[in-house]
């Protein structure tokens with residue numbers, strides 16, 4: 001972490017925490033064992049991000065499509081979520097971390113909803129890292145929801161369709177309060193987005209690592225940030241323009 005340029009820390013990092021099942025399989029264990037060990041890596045990145053001053057960390061914890069997994073795995077994941085939030089609440093508070101969620105949280109089991117609401121409420125005065133859990137989330141679902149909200153405003157005469165622009169769409173997404181992520185990390189060697197933050201990642205720098213999520217740690221996080229810091233973000237411009245902008 002000491003090699004990181006402190007003047008160029010991404011304000012928002014998004015993570016696709018993939019590879020828990022394969023990690024467990026390699027150990028001859030059940031998939032849920034992988035998910036349980038994933039919590040250590042969640043702790044590591046949360047601490048690491050808080051230490052270097054990242055302001056937003058969005059973790060993909062359960063996708064819309066993950067509902068199609070075997071029942072036992074889904075219920076195991078939901079229980080793990082409840083247990084982890086309950087156990088970690090004190091540490092979150094101590095570390096000044098504020099918890100948020102994005103996704104169709106209404107579809108989560110009652111116990112899960114209750115635990116999340118309580119943790120969100122208990123951490124709402126915290127001013128350090130914003131930890132955003134993407135739960136029952138997918139980018140297409142989120143964009144569809146935004147389209148419905150916009151259509152509703154148009155039908156009520158509150159919004160003129162001629163005035164719809166990119167900012168209208170961004171304002172109606174669940175991520176409206178947060179900046180777009182500068183860096184997205186995916187573990188486990190898969191090189192795809194899997195329906196994550198589709199709108200928000202238009203100009204996000206992508207970082208892929210072969211490491212399976214339960215093995216991810218602060219050193220791996222530092223490597224991802226160092227890779228980000230070596231990139232030239234052009235946003236459609238050419239290098240010469242970026243130099244004269246500076």
Ligand SMILES: CC(C)=CCC/C(C)=C/CC/C(C)=C/COP(=O)(O)OP(=O)(O)O
Nearest residue numbers: 017018019020021022023035038061081084
């Ligand atoms: C925030 C919090 C308390 C999180 C709970 C634990 C956690 C990290 C859950 C992520 C669940 C998930 C579907 C991971 C992807 O690995 P995979 O199952 O797709 O693994 P595979 O690709 O190797 O099969």
Ligand SMILES: C=C(C)CCOP(=O)(O)OP(=O)(O)O
Nearest residue numbers: 016017018060061062063194
């Ligand atoms: C990390 C989460 C929560 C979702 C993406 O991983 P998946 O394992 O579900 O994605 P695919 O490989 O199926 O694309």
Ligand SMILES: [Mg+2]
Nearest residue numbers: 018019020021
């Ligand atoms: Mg996977």
